[in-house]
Amino acid sequence: MNDLSDREEQPERPVEVDGTAYLFKALGKIIKVLREAAGLQQKELAARVHVGEDLVSSIERGVRTPQPDFLENADRALGAGGVLLAAIPDVREALKRARTRHPDWFRKFAEAEAQSVALHYYGVQAIPGLLQTEAYARAVFSHRRPVLDEQTIEKRVADRLARQAILDRWPAPTFSFVLEQALLERPTGGRAVHSEQLHRLLEVGRRRTVHLQVMPMDREEHPSLDSSFTLLRPKGRNEVAYTETYGHANIITDPEQVRIYSERYGIIRAQALTPHESLTLIEKMLGEP
16 A cells, blocks of 8 residues: 555654754854855855855744755855864754654645655646745634644744655746746735745746746636645655645555646646746735836
């Protein structure tokens, strides 16, 4: 049996404290000190290591995980003399432990997602977690009912941002996202958070490893109005589908059921705006020429 389907709904267990979060926070502080000593702004370091400025900022604040390749490039760019390279073995071990920190009901999907070679997402309720900014993710968790305590909110925000490391992995998986236009118009978290989120979509959507499309409001026909879903292909395994409703996860491994979701997604992509048209629409929303 595919081990992705061998799961039971269980309540989320208490936060596991294994020190990994403190390691990433400490590394972030070290990187900031080295950057400032080198006289570089965050955007300058980002350009030298070929990542986005928001990634550098998040790493320095300890909310995003510094991947080994980032540490290698940053060590060279900052003239750190091997200081960051020395941390790589510990980072690799911490990353292994970090993969177990998600809620029980979500854990198998998170593990499969991290190892996937292809990932396709259709979103109707909210911006997908892989594309969320820190502020947007915090707004999503802060508005949950029943209300979450601050510690749980911060943990879930950090966990969500840590998943985004897959976007910077190389060789990159195949990524495609189709988002309903309504998601782009809803100012979740307020106007400033909304604007930052749209800029994030532009940044990710402009990557040559990502296809980002918008399903416009004027489409009269639609093959999947009921819910969001994800299609992913873990390395060395068959494609699976994933749905989630009110914290209840469903990983679908039956080939016929997966085929149905794959067929729906193909039609959705055909009806959506092209990637170029989608980015142009987001630019117009931001008032960019």
